[in-house]
Amino acid sequence: MNKGEFVASVAEKAGMSKADAQRAVDAVLDTITQTLRQGDAVSLVGFGNFSIKATAERQGRNPSTGQAITIAASKKPVFTPGKTLKDAVA
Structure with missing residues (x-):
């Protein structure tokens, strides 16, 4: 599912226009x-x-x-699913 399909699904389930759903989805993602940018979870x-994980400097190899x-x-964004989500997809 891409973002457009996601917005259409939200609009249908919430009974709102696609434009309103687009603004709502954008607002959630921006928030x-x-x-995360401020360092909070x-x-x-x-x-x-959703949280931020700091990775330490490390040695690697150029594969070529x-x-x-x-x-x-x-710093990398990390998502840890909750129990309800885990149970829903299991």
Whole structure:
């Protein structure tokens, strides 16, 4: 399912126009993004948790040359599904 199909499904289930559903979906995604950017986690009970995981600097290899390289430390968004979501797809 792509974003357009997702918006159409939300519009149908919520009984709203696609334009309103698009604004609502965009607002939810923007809110999650802004919260993670600030370093906070987002917990949606039953659905899951969005958080940031810090990765340390580490050594890697260039696969084409075999030369050792340093992979910089970074922050990555992480999603951990909740029990209700896990049970629904199992």
